[in-house]
Amino acid sequence: MTISVLIVDDEELIRVGLRAIIDAQPDLTVVGEATDGAEVPPMVARWRPDVVLMDVRMPAIDGIQATRHLLATSAEPPRILVVTTFENDEYVYQALRAGAHGFLLKRARPAEVVDAIRVVARGESLLFPAAVRRLVAAHQRGPASDRLQRARLTEREGEVLRLMATGLSNSEIAAELVLGVETVKTHVGNLLAKLGARDRTQAVIAAYEAGFVVPATDG
Structure with a gap:
């Protein structure tokens, strides 16, 4: 079975790099690209991707808002994998709390990107125990x-x-x-x-x- 992926990132270089990594795999395919969270709902409705690679920092609608919207309004929402520059980012913590199924660093190696997509597509969560603990310690609200x-x-x-x-x-x-x-x-x-x-x-x-x-x- 082919895993369909939607890439959401406002940086063209990141989108191009992720597409090249994903399309090089026989079991993965990119069905679309979005440059902002506002574009995500109609693209998800149209393409029904299995996994969304969601940048958290975008100019209009960020990845947190887009994640919340998808999970609240989609009968069968896609799996959401947050893509970020820093693992201790406030945005990452909020996205995970909003329901994202894991996060991936933009500096991740191609093999790590591919593995992460397959993991979340299987219905599992991509957890990094030490990183999650640091996120909670840094951003805990009470x-x-x-x-x-x-x-x-x-x-x-x-x-x-x-x-x-x-x-x-x-x-x-x-x-x-x-x-x-x-x-x-x-x-x-x-x-x-x-x-x-x-x-x-x-x-x-x-x-x-x-x-x-x-x-x-x-x-």
Whole structure:
């Protein structure tokens, strides 16, 4: 199956570079390019891309606003991968909280770009545990412990959430906890519902903000 991609960036050089990387892959194709967030909704409606590479800093409608709009108005929104210059950018943090499924640095190597697109297209979130923790530490708005307390996660759901925060996939979590993959999927679905989180990224951010996950190192 071919993964369709929409590139959104106000810098032509970035768009050209990303298109060259993507179109060189047999399973990826660029269906369109946008220079501002305002252009995204009609292009998504027209092309139905699987993944949107979304720049966060654009002159009129930025990537955060575009992400919120897509997720709020699309019945089947595309997967959104934020493209940024700095991993500790305030915009990145806000985009992840808005529902973006991960972020990618503009200096990423071609192989990393391709892998990131495939990961989010599979329905997974592209998490960098140390980077997410630094984002939360730099931009945290206040304690989120009440949210975790109200969620009343079971002990097993808490274990799954902590492992999610380390970047493990469902199959890796299943191996770690000696559970079936479908059982892990059920636990993930339950904890997302309890936290009111759209996806794994939002759940992990909530866990860091609440101090529920506090890794000892930046590894």
